[in-house]
Amino acid sequence: MIDKGTIDKVMDTAQGQITEVVSEFVNLKRRGINYIGLCPFHNEKTPSFIVSPHKGIYKCFGCGKGGNAVNFLMDHEQISFIEAIKILGRKFHIHIEEKELSPEEMAHQNDRESMLVVTSFAATYFMDRLHKSDEGKSVGLGYFRERQFRDDIIQKFQLGYSPETKDAFTKEALRQGYKLDFLEKTGLTIVRDDYQADRFRGRVIFPIHSLAGKVIGFGGRILRTNKKTAKYLNSPESEIYHKSRILYGMYQARQEISRQDRCILVEGYTDVLSFHQAGIANVVASSGTALTTDQIRLIARFSKNLTIIFDGDAAGIKASLRGIDLVLEEGLNVKVLLLPDGEDPDSYAKKLGGEALREYIKKHETDFLRFKTGLLMEESKNDPIGRARLVQDIVRTISVIPDSITRSEYVKDCSSLMKVEEQVLFMEIGKLRKKKMEKNYSKTQYNSPVPPSVSNTADHMVSRAASSxxxxxxxxxxxxxxxxxxxxxxxxxxxxxxxxxxxxxxxxxxxxxxxxxxxxxxxxxxxxxxxxxxxxxxxxxxxxxxxxxxxxxxxxxxxxxxxxxxEYPLSRIHEKLGFMREEKDCLDDLVPKVVTELKWKKVKVLLEEKRQQMKKAEEEGNQEMLMEVLQEYSNLQQAFVYISKELGSRTIV
Incomplete structure (x- = not known):
């Protein structure tokens, strides 16, 4: 338990520093006295997420989410109130005392919290084994040394080692009081009947962090040569770990991505480590899988500019091109960098070093559509059918770009490259966008009673909520x-x-x-x-x-x-009078008005209820009930007349 005084201190501090709290997860830009960014709670391409430092609140006018700094952490990281207080306490150096949980109390923690406790213990265990055990130092640390990773990088990413022994980690976790149920749910232990084994045994460990820095999963690379065993192994999907929603290194890179307003995407864990070691920290990895919409939106929250680095594998590049259309559809500006044959981001970062690598990226990164067009045109040089397919492919890619001006610029560029008239490209793009809109319209009509023409703004949400x-x-x-x-x-x-x-x-x-x-x-x-x-x-x-x-x-x-x-700078009452006044300057007028308006509405509704009761009493011939309701109706009418006079011209404010 945490005492109320400490909680109040944390909340007051966090409320005063809410911009600093939110900016760790959202790329904020100053807009007057407030800050604006893309909402992390729903998909949007135009920012409607506001942070107000002087009010100590955040509010999204698209999806309606809002609250204080603690609410933000709770909603964003799906954690409890107490857990959010602990995180903010650590952030603002506020000492929090609480009693240590007993094994019985630990069992009463909800699944998510318990799983986070287990993954945190596992990360510490793996790091300890890497640095303090003979096997870890010779095998695990030996591997990282061979890959030329410095100690500061090993510490920064909390790299570790899981012993070769079948159940070394599981036995230690159970001895420390952690439940087998949560070891299994996090995927750290494989349980089959009476069989228990460590999932990552004999592997070097790459912890995977949430945006708040919590360890939520692991990647493990085997060091033995065994064709039957996968080289890399990841934690399975769980309550706390969803591979499609996370990018390796985002926790360590998020602030630098925001500062530079550019994200660099590579493929693997060691690619990220080598870039950081070279002094390039705005880099994340997809961990060898195709980009998902959730991952793209995660990047977009910190920057709209993305550079994707490919090695020289042609087959891999072509497979990746299809997924990049998703990136364009989310409104990101995408550039592509193709490394020399035989190089990957890990090896090339080590070869060039930081400054030379930055210069190489700047000089050789190419606009995605220009890169894709050049790559595919090379294959269809003397093939008219192939060129037609190329044009269709490029047109499909351009059609998903949400911004019309950007689409227009790409059409001009591609028209010149492919020797196709702009008008032809525009017509084909128009057909594809129309088809997509019709498809989305049908889906919306089927799934939602709300007309698709109504935009998802807070005003519409409020009016719909009020009416329904x-x-x-x-x-x-x-x-x-x-x-x-x-x-x-x-x-x-x-x-x-x-x-x-x-x-x-x-x-x-x-x-x-x-x-x-x-x-x-x-x-x-x-x-x-x-x-x-x-x-x-x-x-x-x-x-x-x-x-x-x-x-x-x-x-x-x-x-x-x-x-x-x-903000309501001008009341409609005063708009009619022909001069502008702030609400604060005319409270003596507005406050009685809104209270009287509520009373007026209440009496009006009651009058309608009494009318229905009188009608029912007449139909049933119940004279006693009719007279009773009639008297109540008469009293309400008098009240209604009085309130109407008090209200004057019935202006809604």
């Missing part, structure tokens, strides 16, 4: 809560009370008005927020926005972020 919600007062209640959170501490002016004239805050006014008329929401979360406000607003130093945004309750924090994230 079982709560008919959704819009009005959210507006009241927004004023409560943004301006709860601000003065609303002086009001006449039974004991004289008193200055009252926005929060006090709203709480008083809603309690007076016993107005509760059908949304339990809204009621909870109101209750928390009432319980805490009298406390010394209470700040409504800070209190709710930094709440340890993820739902409360997300709701608070959503409510205060938008």
């Amino acid at each position: 919600s079982s709560n008919p007062f959704e819009t009005e209640e959210r507006e009241v809560l927004r004023f409560l959170l943004k301006f709860g501490n601000d003065s609303l002016g002086e009001f006449e009370m039974e004991d004289g004239t008193h200055e009252i805050s926005v929060g006090e006014y709203i709480i008083s008005e809603l309690k007076q008329d016993e107005l509760e929401s059908s949304n339990p979360l809204y009621n909870k927020l109101m209750q928390l406000y009432e319980e805490n607003y009298g406390n010394e130093g209470f700040s409504s926005s800070h209190f709710f945004v930094s709440s340890s309750d993820n739902q409360i924090s997300s709701l608070a972020t959503d409510l205060i994230a938008r």
Whole structure:
């Protein structure tokens, strides 16, 4: 357990440094007083993800995700609140004391947390065996020395060694109290009936990290010559490790990728190590598999510029070309570098060294489409049918590029290279894009009740949610809560009370008005927020926005972020009057308006309910019920007339 004071200290520090927290995972660019980037929680090509340092929040206006720094880590890394607090505590050098978990308490941890504990132990074990055991030093460290890797690189990537003995790791893990169930789930131990064996035995180990630096899986290279055994072996898919969503070295490279605004993609683990050793740190590896959409989007979060390095294997290059269309479809700018025959990124980095390698990349990297066109044209020089297939292939590639200006520039370039009229290329691209749009439209129509023409903006999401919600007062209640959170501490002016004239805050006014008329929401979360406000607003130093945004309750924090994230510089009321005023400058007008608007809507809905009850009583001939409902209806009508007069011209703000 972590005491509340420490949690509050971590949350306050993280809230003040939210830009630093988020920028480890998202490439942020300053936009006025805020920062903007591509949302890490959904696929987007135009940034709608905002980080507000002065509010201490993040908010995506595309998918609706939002909250504080702790919420961000929890959602992004799929970890618990306590785990997020620990990570932020370490980041900001805040000492966190907690009691050590017993084996029984460890068993009660959820699967994901337990698996992360096991992989962390495994990484430490493998490093220890590499440096401290005779076998590790002679075999494992000997291999890395032979590959000319320095100690700092070995430490930076936490490289290790798994002993040749069948179950050396498993026995040690069990002796330390780790459960066999989690050893099996992480793929570290192979379990079959009474048989238990280490998956990576006799291999040098390459730990694979999440963006937060957690070890989530491993790659292992065998050192024995055995044709029946795969040279490289990876952790199997698990709750914490999904090979298609991760790139080797991204944790170590993410900040440099963002700083240089370019990512270099290579194939293997040692390629990444050699580039880092040469001083080129913006490099990641696909680990020998074709790029997936998730991996491409991971790169795009840090940079839109990608250089892919190939060795001289022609067959491998052609196989990879098909997958690069996916990269273009995600809006990345792709360049290709072909190394000299017989070289791979590992060997060439060692041969040239950092400066020469940088110069070589800069001089020889080629635009992907120009590279692809040149490569395929070489094969179809004297073959008209082959050239036609080439044109179709290039046209398909250009058609997936989302930006129309970029497509147009590529059409001009390829028209010149392939001696084909631009108009012909444009026509073919138009056909392909139309076909794709029709396919996507049909899919959307089939899968979603929402018209495909409606864009996925936060405004549409809110309006759809409000219209389809079982709560008919959704819009009005959210507006009241927004004023409560943004301006709860601000003065609303002086009001006449039974004991004289008193200055009252926005929060006090709203709480008083809603309690007076016993107005509760059908949304339990809204009621909870109101209750928390009432319980805490009298406390010394209470700040409504800070209190709710930094709440340890993820739902409360997300709701608070959503409510205060938008800026409303001009009320429609004052727009009609012909002059502009900030909301803060006219709270004495706006706050009573939004509260009265909620009351007006509540009474209006109740009147309709009473009308339906009267109609039913008439149909059933129940005179007693009819008279009772009629009296209630009359009372509500009087209230409605009074509220309507108070509201004046019914302006929605």
